[in-house]
Amino acid sequence: MKQKYVIGIDVSKSKLDCTAISSTLQIQSETVIANNEKSIQSYLKEMLKVLKVKKEDILICCENTGIYNRPLERICVKSGLNLWVEHALRIKRASTDMRGKSDRKDALRIAEYGVRYNDRAIIYSEPLDHVKQMQILTKSRETLLSQKIAIHNQLREAVSHDRFEYNLLVQSYKKVLKTLEVSIKEIEEKIELLTNEDHDIRRSKELLTSIPGIGNICAVNLIVITNNFQSFRNAKHLACYIGVVPFKNESGGIIKKERVSKMANTKIKKLLHMAAMATIRSDQELKAYFHRKVSQGKNKMSVLNAVKNKLVHRIIAVINRNEHFISKNELTLNEEKNSCILT
Template identity: 25%
Template sequence: MSKKKLDICVVSANKTKTKVLKNTPAGHGELERWLRQRDLPKTTPVVLEATGPYSERVATMLADAGWAISVVNPVRITGFAQSELSRNKTDKADAKLIARFAQKAELQLWQPPSLAVRELRALVDRLQALIDMRQQELNRLEAIDQGSVISVGDMVREHIDWLNSEIKNVQSEIDDHIDGNPELKHDAELMESIPGIGKRASAQFLAYIGDVRRFKSAKALAAFIGVTPRQKQSGTSLNGRSSLSRAGHTAARKALFMPGMVAKHHNPVIIAMAQRLEQRGLTPKAIVGASMRKLVHLIYGVLKSGQPFKAEIPMAGIEVQEGI
């Protein structure tokens, strides 16, 4: 599954059928019709590899239509491919691989995000688009100022002023939307009790992840986002460096970067961890990655328990694999 297309494989009565469709609303509708035309019961597991928004849109449409959906972390698919000694790496081969995985694996039913979360995500995406546009215009203005193209510079400044106004309006809409939804407001307040998590970060996390209680553990949530450690080692060496797996929800992971930077200077739990990791020789980048992972555990802890953050109360499992 990619930004532009869906590679599909259906296995029924030991027969395999493949199809390629556009990853658009029209393509999603055609997929749902194609599945119905094959006389498949809606309890048939429809398994998608998690690719962030590319998979979530089609998964939501199929779930709303009543199909049994499972959205699987790419790490599980990769592990299954290795167990099969699979060598072919094409979109069609991957679709067949996922179909075989669906027949053998223990699957968890995926639930689409609530309407309130979907609306929040649309607002958060709009805010990010406006912020990105503003940065582009600021970069353009710097280049124009150096070239002294006055008339164009005035137009760019006017556009930046408009963008600033729109950013303020959308941020206000996000705040109102969260305040108007008791569940979102409750979860946002719990997250914002964690030093390092502010209003924007909590809104992004709620928009991209929804209810974290659907994950069986903080470790499962961290794997979904892609902030679990990945060990690199070669030959007989056991001292390879670790890094973030990055096999997960890209937008959620990006949303954690600045909070991770802030938390390692202002969150007492993460400050202590960062100091230990620095003494062990980890790079600043690796420490930020570990801070992001720790934040995921803290977020899961406060939301699962329903209690605000307290530095003096340790959370079970929080120290596991803290280094990245």
């Protein structure tokens, strides 16, 4: 459905710059409001009266700015208004006029993007309650883990170059490291508890970890970014989002090497990289594929990216079929056993 009006919102920590335009790109209103639920609710209620339209006639578009989006997201869901949270780089690259930079102008660019690409709009919906909690906990775990790694790196450098400094650092960090380890363990236990409480999430995790190379942490993060696979049901869509799909790089007679897009979820891409490394060691099918392609002269990283892509297809396959992963070798053995029983 093409909305009659689009409200482009440039989100910052303390304020929202809002520009309402019609489907013909005519500016209807430009306003700056505080970034809190009360101000947002009052503004949107007023805009419905001013424009004399129903809720379904308005599309609200903004960039993904993380936690600063939360008041707007909550109010839109609560009020039943259509909200499109788009990747900032997509809006920037789609803009036809990049002269000048201000929050007011950015709001207009976002609104124009919402009008031009209305047919591509993905309406925001709140993540599942358990998924939302898992998202916060995984983020907390990553923060604590990065602190722990930073301390261990410092100790590793000191032990090989200055033993005196190392001994002092060990005494200084002893309690901190112990606290970090306890906190990380508690968070992991909470995530495990949340996973087991929800039948659908527990089932998704079981299916994902049945795939060689996919561990608990990777499975949990996949469930979080996909809202337990409600946001992604297509393997190509998910692979593109993660950043493992190579795109052509050609112009006229010039043909360059295919490259993956930088517009990717780097966090899950790193986890999938580790999963791919584990897979080519443990899964005979993908191990043979990797070595065959490398022996043919293919770049190792390109082949590893192809393995990641295959893993994404396996992930979506087990979720859609609601069946544990079975390798081709296991499938062949099962068929042979069944044929022997029948004969």
